Amino acid sequence: MVSSLFNDTLLVNTQSHDYPIIITQNSDMGAQIAPYIRGKQVLIVTNDTVAPLYLEPLQTTLSHDFDVAVCVLPDGEQYKNQDSINQIYDVLMTHHFNRDVTLVALGGGVVGDMTGFAAASFMRGVDFIQIPTTLLSQVDSSVGGKTGINHPKGKNMIGAFWQPRMVLADMSTLTTLPARELSAGLAEVIKYALIMDADFLTWLEEKLPAMMALDLAVLGEAVKRCCSYKAKVVAQDEREAGQRALLNFGHTFGHVIETHEGYGNWLHGEAVAAGMVQAAVLSEMLGWLNQSDVIRIKNVLAQANLPTTPPLIATETALGLMGHDKKVKRGQIRLILLKSLGEAVLTTEFATEQLRDVLTPATC
Amino acid sequence: MVSSLFNDTLLVNTQSHDYPIIITQNSDMGAQIAPYIRGKQVLIVTNDTVAPLYLEPLQTTLSHDFDVAVCVLPDGEQYKNQDSINQIYDVLMTHHFNRDVTLVALGGGVVGDMTGFAAASFMRGVDFIQIPTTLLSQVDSSVGGKTGINHPKGKNMIGAFWQPRMVLADMSTLTTLPARELSAGLAEVIKYALIMDADFLTWLEEKLPAMMALDLAVLGEAVKRCCSYKAKVVAQDEREAGQRALLNFGHTFGHVIETHEGYGNWLHGEAVAAGMVQAAVLSEMLGWLNQSDVIRIKNVLAQANLPTTPPLIATETALGLMGHDKKVKRGQIRLILLKSLGEAVLTTEFATEQLRDVLTPATC
Numbered sequence: 001m002v003s004s005l006f007n008d009t010l011l012v013n014t015q016s017h018d019y020p021i022i023i024t025q026n027s028d029m030g031a032q033i034a035p036y037i038r039g040k041q042v043l044i045v046t047n048d049t050v051a052p053l054y055l056e057p058l059q060t061t062l063s064h065d066f067d068v069a070v071c072v073l074p075d076g077e078q079y080k081n082q083d084s085i086n087q088i089y090d091v092l093m094t095h096h097f098n099r100d101v102t103l104v105a106l107g108g109g110v111v112g113d114m115t116g117f118a119a120a121s122f123m124r125g126v127d128f129i130q131i132p133t134t135l136l137s138q139v140d141s142s143v144g145g146k147t148g149i150n151h152p153k154g155k156n157m158i159g160a161f162w163q164p165r166m167v168l169a170d171m172s173t174l175t176t177l178p179a180r181e182l183s184a185g186l187a188e189v190i191k192y193a194l195i196m197d198a199d200f201l202t203w204l205e206e207k208l209p210a211m212m213a214l215d216l217a218v219l220g221e222a223v224k225r226c227c228s229y230k231a232k233v234v235a236q237d238e239r240e241a242g243q244r245a246l247l248n249f250g251h252t253f254g255h256v257i258e259t260h261e262g263y264g265n266w267l268h269g270e271a272v273a274a275g276m277v278q279a280a281v282l283s284e285m286l287g288w289l290n291q292s293d294v295i296r297i298k299n300v301l302a303q304a305n306l307p308t309t310p311p312l313i314a315t316e317t318a319l320g321l322m323g324h325d326k327k328v329k330r331g332q333i334r335l336i337l338l339k340s341l342g343e344a345v346l347t348t349e350f351a352t353e354q355l356r357d358v359l360t361p362a363t364c
Numbered sequence: 365m366v367s368s369l370f371n372d373t374l375l376v377n378t379q380s381h382d383y384p385i386i387i388t389q390n391s392d393m394g395a396q397i398a399p400y401i402r403g404k405q406v407l408i409v410t411n412d413t414v415a416p417l418y419l420e421p422l423q424t425t426l427s428h429d430f431d432v433a434v435c436v437l438p439d440g441e442q443y444k445n446q447d448s449i450n451q452i453y454d455v456l457m458t459h460h461f462n463r464d465v466t467l468v469a470l471g472g473g474v475v476g477d478m479t480g481f482a483a484a485s486f487m488r489g490v491d492f493i494q495i496p497t498t499l500l501s502q503v504d505s506s507v508g509g510k511t512g513i514n515h516p517k518g519k520n521m522i523g524a525f526w527q528p529r530m531v532l533a534d535m536s537t538l539t540t541l542p543a544r545e546l547s548a549g550l551a552e553v554i555k556y557a558l559i560m561d562a563d564f565l566t567w568l569e570e571k572l573p574a575m576m577a578l579d580l581a582v583l584g585e586a587v588k589r590c591c592s593y594k595a596k597v598v599a600q601d602e603r604e605a606g607q608r609a610l611l612n613f614g615h616t617f618g619h620v621i622e623t624h625e626g627y628g629n630w631l632h633g634e635a636v637a638a639g640m641v642q643a644a645v646l647s648e649m650l651g652w653l654n655q656s657d658v659i660r661i662k663n664v665l666a667q668a669n670l671p672t673t674p675p676l677i678a679t680e681t682a683l684g685l686m687g688h689d690k691k692v693k694r695g696q697i698r699l700i701l702l703k704s705l706g707e708a709v710l711t712t713e714f715a716t717e718q719l720r721d722v723l724t725p726a727t728c
Contacts, residue, residue, distance in 0.1 A: 125524065148488060159485060160489065
């Protein structure tokens with residue numbers, strides 16, 4: 001399949017500043033990001049999977065104009081912790097870098113979240129730039145300013161809202177992405193269709209084969225649409241007081257799966273996929289979706305090679321794990337459910353017994 | 365000496381929200397802060413020096429209306445590190461606290477800085493309230509939203525800007541403050557006079573004996589003045605792009621002393637006092653101050669029982685330690701110096717040789 005060249009820029013408005021998401025392919029990464037680096041110091045943070053693929057040309061180009069340091073972390077959600085943040089701090093301190101430094105996150109969501117939090121907390125905040133190299137991070141982490149790490153007792157418990165100076169989403173990086181991770185990214189793409197735009201769901205049902213076959217133009221179009229949806233929501237609600245919570249559709253259920261199975265065993269997108277089915281089944285119990293809607297959701301997820309059932313977790317265990325979720329408001333569990341395909345709500349309008357049913361193995 | 369009752373409130377404007385500083389004495393702390401707690405969960409963070417003095421009545425009052433947890437950290441600047449932050453996170457997680465929690469910092473600047481940073485980074489930001497129990501934290505940490513911890517290689521290297529919901533400065537807490545720490549706080553009070561208001565310097569020269577004798581009304585008046593000065597500066601420049609840097613007068617020199625001597629051996633205020641004299645001497649070298657100004661500065665600091673000479677530090681060592689300071693802009697050391705008494709500037713208008721002279725032992 002021949003890809004047509006995709007090249008587009010999206011401007012994201014935030015309370016602190018506006019920044020561009022450049023969506024492109026086969027780019028000279030260093031040349032693309034250089035105009036957005038305000039000082040002379042650069043720290044590239046990446047992991048040992050991505051480094052061999054993309055670090056060297058980026059580092060070489062930037063070294064012409066900047067004092068460049070590198071921090072290569074081990075790959076994996078299990079390293080999204082305080083130790084990794086401390087490694088980043090140590091490199092910054094060893095190089096005598098100061099407030100002028102720009103941190104560049106080269107990698108997936110884990111690298112982006114950690115680099116962002118290090119940028120938010122080093123000297124009370126320095127610049128950072130994202131170069132997301134996974135579909136998940138291109139659609140999910142590029143917009144919204146959420147940064148952070150996991151606590152041993154809960155995912156993303158430590159962090160900050162911190163906006164990047166720019167995001168470079170080079171679709172070519174998806175050619176080196178394992179198929180399983182491409183699918184995990186598609187879970188988030190499908191999420192946007194389910195919560196915001198039923199027409200986009202129809203578009204995806206048609207385009208998913210091309211996306212799975214790495215048609216970079218179609219993938220670029222999908223990334224752009226998802227970033228636009230998210231930017232619109234985030235602009236209204238940067239600190240997640242209301243509307244923004246809807247973006248967590250499937251995530252409360254998904255977090256239970258990830259926490260129970262141990263970070264990294266289920267990919268985030270896989271857990272969200274199974275979680276979205278659980279949320280859809282609960283929505284059906286409330287009469288908001290009909291059975292054919294739920295089947296359609298399962299089918300589109302299956303089309304993307306995603307799981308549609310959660311792993312076996314005892315009901316009480318799952319309920320207990322939900323108690324730690326940030327969506328809990330004064331003890332009452334609030335969930336994002338679907339009023340219809342393309343329309344999500346944050347709600348407590350379900351009986352605990354119904355939630356228990358959905359969490360009980362073999363219900364979904 | 366009989367203290368007249370002091371009770372005043374100052375409203376601080378910040379980019380994120382406005383909050384009050386209530387300056388009072390003999391207050392029921394719990395009753396004072398309760399109206400500013402928005403959820404049902406409270407974590408009081410304090411240290412093992414302050415806890416025996418003020419924790420019990422505060423905890424008892426708050427327990428009537430809130431789910432109250434306590435985290436007692438060891439006292440001292442040497443504990444202002446990631447381990448202490450992790451202890452705070454652990455208590456929050458163990459109690460299943462969520463975004464609704466309010467953290468209450470009961471103690472001096474170290475407790476306030478750490479609690480603020482934990483609040484800024486727990487679940488990407490929760491409420492916090494300050495109850496500063498030292499003069500230093502009452503005048504310095506109550507305004508500005510600076511929170512953070514030390515890195516083994518540098519002071520306050522990790523942190524965030526995060527504003528409290530309110531500050532309760534109860535002057536009665538100064539009656540249990542060691543005299544050495546009262547003096548350390550007076551260093552910051554004197555700083556405001558030197559950088560912003562020569563009339564306040566005259567006021568202090570007259571009132572220092574009463575302040576040293578714990579006249580709470582006079583101390584309250586001084587705290588209010590200092591907080592007003594700082595609030596005015598911070599409102600114009602929350603993220604320290606320009607004007608706000610002037611508040612660090614004496615701090616670049618002071619940080620060298622603290623880092624070299626090991627955190628906690630010289631009190632922050634003592635280091636700042638000696639640092640202000642060094643900055644004043646450099647200002648005199650540039651012809652901005654005359655010799656009598658420098659003598660007057662030394663005298664007012666001596667009146668407050670503060671050191672006016674730094675410890676012995678080799679010149680090159682001191683210069684090297686300055687390289688890590690946040691006031692370094694693209695490799696060029698910038699310092700806050702006095703154009704005249706009551707007027708500070710951030711400047712590079714000094715020869716390295718002059719700076720070297722000031723840093724050379726026995727010059728000041």
